[in-house]
Amino acid sequence: MSIQQKVNLAISVLFVLMACSSQKNIQIKSDEYDLINFLLxxxxxxxxxxxxxxxxxxxxxxYRDFNPSEIEEFDFLAINKELDLxxxxxxxxxxxxxxxxxxxxxxxLKKNAVIEPSKLVTNKMDVIYPASxxxxxxxxxxxxxxxxxxxxxxxxxxxxxxxxxxxxxxDEFDWDIIHKTMIAIE
Amino acid sequence: xxxxxxxxLFTSCVEEPEALKIQSTENGQLMKVKAWFEENKTKLRLPxxxxxxxxxxxxLILPFFEKEPDWDKFHHYYFPDxxxxxxxxxxxxxxxxxxNLLDSIRSxxxxxxxxxxxxxxxxxxxxxxxxxxxxxxxxxxxxxKSFKKMNYTKINEYWSGKLELFTYDEHHFIGFEFEEGKxxxxxxxxxxxxxxxxxxxxxxDVRCTTYVxxxxxxxLTSSGTYCSSNYNDLVNVxxxxxxxxxxxxxxxxxxxxxxxxxxxxxxxxxxGTEYIVPIIPAPETFILNQFSNPCGSQIFKQLMKxxxxxxxxxxxxxxxxxxxxxxxxxxxxxxxxxxxxxxxxGNTTKTKRYINSTSDKLEILxxxxxxxxxxxxxxxxxxxxxxxxxxxxxxxxxYKDPTGEFKQGLQNFATTKGxxxxxxxxxxxxxxxxxxxxxxxxxxxQVYGNSGNIPRSYxxxxxxxxxxxxxxxxxxxxxxWHDVFQxxxxxxTERIRIQNVINNxxxxxxxxxxxxxx
Numbered sequence: 001m002s003i004q005q006k007v008n009l010a011i012s013v014l015f016v017l018m019a020c021s022s023q024k025n026i027q028i029k030s031d032e033y034d035l036i037n038f039l040l041x042x043x044x045x046x047x048x049x050x051x052x053x054x055x056x057x058x059x060x061x062x063y064r065d066f067n068p069s070e071i072e073e074f075d076f077l078a079i080n081k082e083l084d085l086x087x088x089x090x091x092x093x094x095x096x097x098x099x100x101x102x103x104x105x106x107x108x109l110k111k112n113a114v115i116e117p118s119k120l121v122t123n124k125m126d127v128i129y130p131a132s133x134x135x136x137x138x139x140x141x142x143x144x145x146x147x148x149x150x151x152x153x154x155x156x157x158x159x160x161x162x163x164x165x166x167x168x169x170x171d172e173f174d175w176d177i178i179h180k181t182m183i184a185i186e
Numbered sequence: 187x188x189x190x191x192x193x194x195l196f197t198s199c200v201e202e203p204e205a206l207k208i209q210s211t212e213n214g215q216l217m218k219v220k221a222w223f224e225e226n227k228t229k230l231r232l233p234x235x236x237x238x239x240x241x242x243x244x245x246l247i248l249p250f251f252e253k254e255p256d257w258d259k260f261h262h263y264y265f266p267d268x269x270x271x272x273x274x275x276x277x278x279x280x281x282x283x284x285x286n287l288l289d290s291i292r293s294x295x296x297x298x299x300x301x302x303x304x305x306x307x308x309x310x311x312x313x314x315x316x317x318x319x320x321x322x323x324x325x326x327x328x329x330x331k332s333f334k335k336m337n338y339t340k341i342n343e344y345w346s347g348k349l350e351l352f353t354y355d356e357h358h359f360i361g362f363e364f365e366e367g368k369x370x371x372x373x374x375x376x377x378x379x380x381x382x383x384x385x386x387x388x389x390x391d392v393r394c395t396t397y398v399x400x401x402x403x404x405x406l407t408s409s410g411t412y413c414s415s416n417y418n419d420l421v422n423v424x425x426x427x428x429x430x431x432x433x434x435x436x437x438x439x440x441x442x443x444x445x446x447x448x449x450x451x452x453x454x455x456x457x458g459t460e461y462i463v464p465i466i467p468a469p470e471t472f473i474l475n476q477f478s479n480p481c482g483s484q485i486f487k488q489l490m491k492x493x494x495x496x497x498x499x500x501x502x503x504x505x506x507x508x509x510x511x512x513x514x515x516x517x518x519x520x521x522x523x524x525x526x527x528x529x530x531x532g533n534t535t536k537t538k539r540y541i542n543s544t545s546d547k548l549e550i551l552x553x554x555x556x557x558x559x560x561x562x563x564x565x566x567x568x569x570x571x572x573x574x575x576x577x578x579x580x581x582x583x584x585y586k587d588p589t590g591e592f593k594q595g596l597q598n599f600a601t602t603k604g605x606x607x608x609x610x611x612x613x614x615x616x617x618x619x620x621x622x623x624x625x626x627x628x629x630x631x632q633v634y635g636n637s638g639n640i641p642r643s644y645x646x647x648x649x650x651x652x653x654x655x656x657x658x659x660x661x662x663x664x665x666x667w668h669d670v671f672q673x674x675x676x677x678x679t680e681r682i683r684i685q686n687v688i689n690n691x692x693x694x695x696x697x698x699x700x701x702x703x704x
Binding site: 045046047059061062072074075076077124128129130131132135156157158159160161162182183184185186 | 533534535536537538539540541543557577581584585593596597600605606607608609611612652655656657658659660665666685689692693
């Protein structure tokens with residue numbers, strides 16, 4: 001193998017690696033937008049704010065905050081309110097969740113990533129009461145070691161309140177809800 | 187529905203549970219304090235200086251009685267300089283009481299009237315806990331609080347009264363007068379040489395002797411405390427003895443004026459080898475009304491003045507009764523503030539219960555969106571405050587009595603109606619408060635609103651705000667009404683009319699009757 005061939009091979013390998021890496025990023029990102037789009041479809045009457053809700057401002061800043069079994073919630077109609085993440089996840093998955101909680105998150109929804117960009121509310125001044133608008137936090141996605149994908153999300157609805165939910169992915173378009181609780185009421 | 191209302195009234199009267207959750211580490215430390223106190227309490231006397239009030243001193247010294255701390259009731263905190271403090275409630279039957287309180291607040295037993303605590307301040311150099319006696323005297327009936335609700339570092343803006351500090355052996359060295367959580371005056375006492383004045387307490391079981399003492403007003407500045415050389419008022423200190431053990435000590439005084447601000451207070455001249463009176467900082471206030479928006483803050487304060495509204499409203503004023511209940515809640519901080527409610531979600535408010543990670547305290551927080559406060563009328567904002575307060579009340583009750591009748595009643599309500607979302611439960615339960623909100627708004631407007639002659643029916647319409655619909659389709663302009671609103675207002679035309687009143691006030695439209703909030 002000539003030097004030129006070796007260089008070409010190295011470049012090819014590099015491209016393949018970059019492509020794989022890039023593919024992986026797109027996949028992670030699409031899991032997040034899959035979940036967002038799933039929620040938008042579920043709440044078809046709502047427009048959606050382009051600004052993401054803040055996890056921190058809603059008092060979700062540590063692993064404990066995310067673990068329903070450790071938080072005494074005021075929603076007596078919560079779904080699976082005693083869910084214990086310590087039992088659901090392996091230590092690796094919990095570490096992954098902790099890292100994601102601490103990581104920086106995007107501030108705004110990408111227009112080209114939501115199914116109906118026309119529903120995006122980009123300017124707060126455009127909102128005149130009464131308006132049915134929802135907001136979401138940037139989802140936290142955990143790739144489970146047993147092939148499962150879990151999504152954590154906050155969603156807020158005008159005239160209703162704010163909810164914390166955990167989903168398990170079924171396929172690209174469908175998620176099973178495994179925990180949901182109202183954390184603030186309007 | 188009747189059951190739920192009954193449950194509400196019942197639970198409103200239930201006394202707060204007294205049990206405190208004692209952290210094991212705190213408890214261990216407290217036991218050290220207790221052991222130190224038991225060993226040293228007989229030595230906690232200032233050195234005799236030849237005279238005292240009881241023997242012609244210029245100082246105010248109340249009759250001494252042995253203190254009996256209730257070690258199960260304590261606050262644990264740190265002064266700004268890092269010194270650790272345990273503030274423990276006293277279970278003594280003896281309580282010095284302002285005579286004017288006995289006159290003005292007759293319905294409340296004296297042991298519930300005054301919070302009487304002993305503050306153990308850890309000496310950073312030695313293993314000792316120098317005590318100070320702190321007594322919290324309410325100004326009026328609404329200022330009567332329970333032990334858990336306040337301590338030396340947590341006096342909220344809803345409290346008016348006097349905090350008097352004494353050495354362990356009852357030498358008075360400083361008093362603070364509070365008006366709605368602000369220190370408006372600081373007071374020291376010394377004896378009046380002009381003679382005695384008798385306060386006539388006619389109680390067959392009580393024999394009293396009254397002394398008159400001058401009050402000296404002090405002003406705190408950055409460079410120290412300055413007290414006027416001339417006294418402003420006289421203090422009547424009345425010592426009463428009863429047939430029972432211990433006796434009652436009553437002291438009274440008239441009004442005073444002056445201003446002060448917080449800094450360190452040095453009770454100079456009252457140190458000794460056995461008992462060192464510690465230097466302590468001025469008391470701290472804890473602000474529950476955290477509005478930075480002046481208009482929002484003002485409206486909330488006005489609504490909080492339940493005592494003003496109560497007399498004219500009577501029993502219908504449930505909304506203000508709820509505010510009062512939340513204000514008095516012992517185990518939760520009830521905080522209101524304005525903030526940017528996350529961009530364009532259209533939320534005007536939100537109410538939540540959570541653990542504040544900074545203070546580690548349980549809080550019920552009501553937030554109002556800045557844009558809403560800027561755009562809505564004062565009438566709309568007052569309405570929203572009452573609405574959110576009822577949410578807070580429900581949330582508080584679920585916490586306070588998680589297995590109680592009130593929560594069970596709401597769970598049954600949810601089951602019967604088939605609701606699976608708390609939003610539906612709250613907003614279909616709350617219409618029973620519409621009359622109360624409407625009435626409260628009408629009276630608020632009469633006292634504070636300056637919005638002219640508005641018929642009562644307008645306030646009743648407005649009181650439906652937040653309870654009418656769950657969704658609105660802006661394309662078709664159609665509402666998804668809440669069940670109970672639809673049941674109680676069966677005409678679609680009437681529902682739209684009511685909704686328009688709410689919308690007009692929320693957006694400060696031309697036809698709104700309220701004034702803008704700026």
